[in-house]
Amino acid sequence: MKFNRILFGASALVLASPALAKDAPRVQPVQIDPSRPDWENPAVFARGKLPAHATGFPFESRAAALAGDQARSARFLSLDGTWKFALSPSSDATPAGFEQPGYDVASWADIKVPADWQAQGFDQARYNNITYPFPANRPLIPHATNPVGSYRRDVTLPAGWSGQDVILHIGAAGSAYDVWVNGNKVGYSEDSKLPSEFDVTRFVTPGHNTIAIQIHRWSDGSYLEDQDFWRASGIEREVYLMAAPKTRVNDIFVHAGLDAAYRDGALSADLSVSPSAKPVTARMTLLDGDRTLLVRAQAVAAGSTGRTVTLAAPVPGVKPWSAETPNLYTLLIELVGADGSVIQATPQRIGFRTVEMKNGLVSVNGKPIVIRGVNRHEHDPETFHVISEASMRRDIELMKRANINAVRTSHYPNDPRWYALADEYGLYVMDEADIESHAYMDYANNHQDERAKYQIGFDPAWKDAHVSRVANMVERDKNHPSIIFWSMGNEAGIGPNFAAAAKAAKTRDPGRLISYLGWGTWPGVSDHRPNDYADIYAPMYDSAEKLADYATNWNFKQPVIECEYAHMMGNSGGDLKEYWDVIYAHPDKLQGGFLWDWVDQSMYRYTKDGRRYWGDGSEYGPNPGGEIEFGDGLLQSDRTPNPALYEVRKVYAPIQFEGFDPVSGRVTLRNRHDFRDLSGFAFDWEVQEDGVAVAHGTLPSLTTAAHATDTVTIPLGGIARKPGSEYFVTVRAVAKPGAVPLVPTGYVVGWEQFALGERQMTAATPAGGPAVAVRQAADAITLSAADATLTIDRKTGLVRSYARAGTLLASGGAPHFWRAVTDNDIGIGTDRQLAVWKTMSETRTVRGVTRVDSPDGGAAVRIDYDLGDGAARFQSIYTMARDGAVTVTGALDPVRGDLPPPFRVGFAFALPTDITTAEWYGRGPHESYVDRKTSAPIGLWRGPIAAQNHDYIRPQETGNKVDVRWMELSGAGRGLRVAGDTPLMMNVLAFPYADLDRHTPGTWKSTDVVPHDQVTLLVDGAQWGVGGDTQWSDVGKPLPKYRVPLAPTHVTFRMAGFAGKGTTPDKAHEATATTGED
Structure with missing residues (x-):
């Protein structure tokens, strides 16, 4: 429905697009004119x-x-x-x-x-x-x-x-x-x-x-x-x-806290009763399920004005509410007439909990908490902002399974049903007022000496509007135990209007904490700007380095909970573990944060032949939001996980394992819950040999207290280790029945994988058979051994054909230094900074193709390339052994020191389209990158090649696998095996890699990326991580250790053909782009 229907004044008019506010917003607000509408x-x-x-x-x-x-x-x-x-x-x-x-x-x-x-x-x-x-x-x-x-x-x-x-x-x-x-x-x-x-x-x-x-x-x-x-x-x-009813309770304010010892409940309810011509009785009944715990009542005299009635009672031995233990009670408020008839009955689901600043930290029920949070927009791919309760429930289910314990309602109060579900299933909520004046904030941030002139928070004409939005939010949502923060808004600047709003919220509800930033992001590592009317410092997109700087600066007292961090735009989510290493290292100041964000804001759109794709703003006319503003969620808009969700689940795990001793089998288990012990979880282990399970067992039940550690021992003594094989042990914590709301029995809550020592390598046996035959022609060199042939084109230096028994397995082998740019690469500008490597990948010059002697009856061909008029050189060597296997070596030599670093260093091959299945021993099952791999365990994985790419809203780099020992690609009764002596990065896609390249916005969708022409195999010795701390500044680049340096770089691997389906097709685990670790 690209047309715009106008039902009044014309039958089918197209709305004119208003001019966009790209220029500076008006500095001086116009005079308020009461005659205006x-x-x-x-x-x-x-x-x-x-x-x-x-x-x-x-x-x-x-x-x-x-x-x-x-x-x-x-x-x-x-x-x-x-x-x-x-x-x-x-x-x-x-x-x-x-x-x-x-x-x-x-x-x-x-x-x-x-x-x-x-x-x-x-x-x-x-x-x-x-x-x-x-x-x-x-x-x-x-x-x-x-x-x-x-x-x-x-x-x-x-x-x-x-x-x-x-x-x-x-x-x-x-x-x-x-x-x-x-x-x-x-x-x-x-x-x-x-x-x-x-x-x-x-x-x-x-x-x-x-x-x-x-x-x-x-x-x-x-x-x-x-x-x-x-x-x-x-x-x-x-x-x-x-x-x-004419006589009624207009409002209820429930105060359900804990006493000073955090054992017994302190319950009171303020009832706003309307005027009444007759006396009535106000009554409250507290129920735990069907069981009545207490009843309190108070007579209310007749009167011509409304009045507030407070009913109160202690509640001994309550079950406290927290996100980990969401214990709820029913409070029934009734007005009863003189004859005993019920005039009004209003239920409230309540939880007993106390929120406070204690010892300088945000505390619930006397204990500091850690926010493993996410921001969530209300979005549906068909209805925009209209959300069903089923969708809300699904969101919470997926959050609980991803170990998320908190949500910020970015950037407005949500549907009331959302808070009821958060109460029921256990999520902390930062409830945010519907206030954002981002354009004015940004302009003022660039003219700080005139901030009060620009930002609406300084304009007295808008004070009441600010206060009203906050106050009305507080009134509507004040009885939800899940809400522990009131947020004054988002990216709206600062000023006395926000101070007034915060004061109004705190005056009305002193039992919750105030959060507000208002500044946006600032680049300096030591530039911290807390607000004195907020209880916490809630910066956005501070790097791990910047968080550490704040945590170690004793001039700042407020604890940090980042209101936004780790911008998940497209293929993103790098270095999340590094963030949390810093957070856990400073528990006296850092208390977590809210990831940006939960769900992509794409819309269902359809091609002419009915295929669905992810529509962005370009589908709806001019898009001032930019090309890539829609896909920064952990989920696609239909709630299919984006790969970064698996990393969040892993890093957010409240049960973690560390300090493994491969000799004794001892491992330390850390309970990062804030309240609960580990009696609700079972523990098991598995040892794999070269990716195949060879031993497994269970561990004793544990009752490890919150924030405590225990040591368990995995019985490894009976496992015989074979020379040349590699062994890993995986230990897991799984949920017992009912342990975590919406999480099924047996679901993996936390896990870790440890190597059982170094791999014991054995000397390779030289290949037997006749020596490799070499045939040199004017245009090519062909190597032949056993039933394999390798032909190298003299003009291009590329593989014309690597075949087995006359059947093509691979061609190409182009040196490859570029990647299909991610949304982060575009937003940060890395694509422009590194663009020379795309040119050098596509316009290399062959200096020579030379036969090289090889020992043991083998033969080799060396190809020397000039890149960028001699700015760099690359050398490829293909060495065939007597059995027809080929060792491929690549060496990049940057000649000029002023070059930017390359995105990757590796090779790109084309395989026939009837090669349809990938099996590999390495990290999986989903895609992984050097800075986003902790969620992908090393194992034996197998899946359709056509299912290895993820359909990001905008096609981009996808499908990579890191720490790959070997990969087998098979179909039509034969296959190609690629292996390295050291772990490699590999990527196999059912289409040309160029299909992922950046296109003009709106002209290339996920439905355009379909299997055709060739299977692409990328084998890399190095590639940049995906980064993602931000998506608009250098802070968002991968950490330096996750970038490819400008330095001599090598990659080596072996290729060999085989007959059949592969080495272990019946032992591998299923793997697709959206497969999690279960």
């Missing part, structure tokens, strides 16, 4: 709204409340479903009078609610990062290019609702909207990610009613919603009417 007045962000309150519903009975299904309540009427809809191209061309019941909307389109209208075929979705999707001239919005969606729905009120107040609930819509009932203006609201409620009692009538909502795509509120995500519009969360 509400959606251009920052002083107006709500009219007619009821005060924000905790999530809850006024059920009509105790039984209904405990069942907890508001959809089945007699007081609930869903307005989700089909509405009539018209989209106007501008804010000055809206349908006048459409809110009146008599206005005929029969010809209007139907639209689903909830839904972003761009997902329903209306208007153009946009993906923006930093740049506003309109000229930045706060608080003004261009009228001509501001689409407006008008919604209408008729509804019949249930007969039993008379005598009660009727409340209209809109879960989230934006960016700004007006509401009418039966033609009467009810109210106005901004903040696209929080609910609004309106008392419509005086506007509704028994029976038929008309509800109208008009949404402005852009408003002054959009200046505070400049997040790095899809800019989509509409009603994004549920809409309903509810009947509320």
Whole structure:
């Protein structure tokens, strides 16, 4: 649906794209003009709204409340479903009078609610990062290019609702909207990610009613919603009417902490009770499952004003809540009439826990915690921002299985169901206000002497808007035990508006901590900028080196929890282990962080023949977010893992193994949980010989306390070790039934692999048979032995053919110094810095092709290349032995010292397309790189060649395997074996490697990367890691130890043909691009 339908004013108009805010935002805000519409007045962000309150519903009975299904309540009427809809191209061309019941909307389109209208075929979705999707001239919005969606729905009120107040609930819509009932203006609201409620009692009538909502795509509120995500519009969360009793509890604030000894619970509930003509009783009941633990009640006298009633009680011996032990209780709040009848019953799921700063660290229930977190946008590949509960539950399931224990709701309050699931299954939450003014922040960061002029946080006209967004978030979410931080927003600068917002949050809820950065990123290793109104220092994208600098600088007292780190754009996730080595080395100051981020923001798109691919912003028109802003998730948008997820799972493991002694078999086990012992886990081990399991067993049950270590012994004495074989032992911690929510029994929570000493090499037996025959022609040299032939082209220096029994196995063998650039390579500029090596890979000059004598009856051919007019040289030598095997040696000699380093040093071969299966002994099953390999154990792996590449949103380098001892590529009854005396990097792909090269945005998708023409085999002695600390600065490059130096570099391996399926096809484990380590 590339067209943009306009349902009001024209039948099929294409919206004009507004000018993009690429230039400096307006420095001096315009004078606030009360005559302008509400959606251009920052002083107006709500009219007619009821005060924000905790999530809850006024059920009509105790039984209904405990069942907890508001959809089945007699007081609930869903307005989700089909509405009539018209989209106007501008804010000055809206349908006048459409809110009146008599206005005929029969010809209007139907639209689903909830839904972003761009997902329903209306208007153009946009993906923006930093740049506003309109000229930045706060608080003004261009009228001509501001689409407006008008919604209408008729509804019949249930007969039993008379005598009660009727409340209209809109879960989230934006960016700004007006509401009418039966033609009467009810109210106005901004903040696209929080609910609004309106008392419509005086506007509704028994029976038929008309509800109208008009949404402005852009408003002054959009200046505070400049997040790095899809800019989509509409009603994004549920809409309903509810009947509320005249006398009711409007709000509940539950305080469920622990006493000073962290043993017993301290429970209180502040109830905001409406005015009442008759006395009532407020009652709270605490239940553990079906068991009543306590009941407290208090009489509430009749009165003409509302009042706050507090019910409190100690709760001895509670089961505390933490992300590791998410123990929940049900608190039932009731209002009871004088006759004992229940007027209202509202349940709250609560957890007893205390959040505080203790000994300078973020502590839960008296113990410092470590945040193994991730940022999460609400994203669906079909519906943009409208997320189903099933999708939320799947996200949490995958997080728990990846050892993630915390989520930052980047960068806005999420659907309320998300927090309930986090409560239930155990995730710490940093709840973030819907505030980001990134463009103004960036511009001010570049003009720091005039910061107060640029950043909205300094503008008093916007103070109340900032405070309101934070305060309303706090009110809605305050009863969720999972939330331990309130975040004031993201990348919106600093200023007194944020100090006021933080004060408001802390005043209302002193039982949680405040987080906010506001600065963005700063390059200096020692440039640290904590805010005094935050409890923690939450920088973004500080390197491991910078974290260590902060941790060892005693001028800084706040603990560090990075709000964003390790930018997972495309093929990324390098040096994650190095990050956590530093974090674990400084437990007195460093407490973890939130990875960026959880899920790619790609969309389902389809080719003309129906094949699905990942659509990015280029599919939807101009994309000011850049070419590669969409794919920085640990998951693809359909929740298929990206390979970096496996690395996160490994590094985040709360059970780790270290200090292995290969002689005694002793290994130290470290419990990195913050609360639980290890009684919920079983432990086993396996020894493999050359990748094949030869022994296994279980270890004793352990009750190792949190943060403690134990030593276990693996019985290795009975394992005979063969000369020439290699041995590894893998030890694992697996979940027992119910040990970790949503994690199945037997699931591997943590593991490590250790070598059992050095490999005992044996002398190779010289090949027998006749000496290698050499045939020299004017255009080629051919070596022949046994049933193998190798032909080298004299002009190109490449292998014309390496064949066995007359059947082609491989050709090519081009020296290879370049890789298909990753998103990080592009964003950082490494592709441009190293571009000369692409040229030298493609335009090498052959200086000579020479036959070289070889001992033991072999023969060799040497090829000498000049690269870049003599800037470097490369020498290839192919040596055939009597058995037809070929040893390949490559040597790079950089002549000029001013060259940049190469991306890789190796060879590229082409294999026939009927070679379809790869088997290898090395790291697997998924792709690995020198700085992202800890999650890939050494083993024996086998899988389809066509399944070895990962379909990143933008095709790029993929499929590499490191520490490969040998690889066999087979099909049609024969194959090619490639092996090295030292571990190699290998990559086998079912298409030419050039298919992964960078193309013009929008012209080359994952569906264009399909098996064809050839199988590509890359054999490298060295290649850069993927990096990824950032994606826009040199900090994001791989660490120096993971780069290829500009120095003489060698690579050597052997090739040989074979008949059949390979060496051990029945013993290898399955391997594809998305196979984890289980």
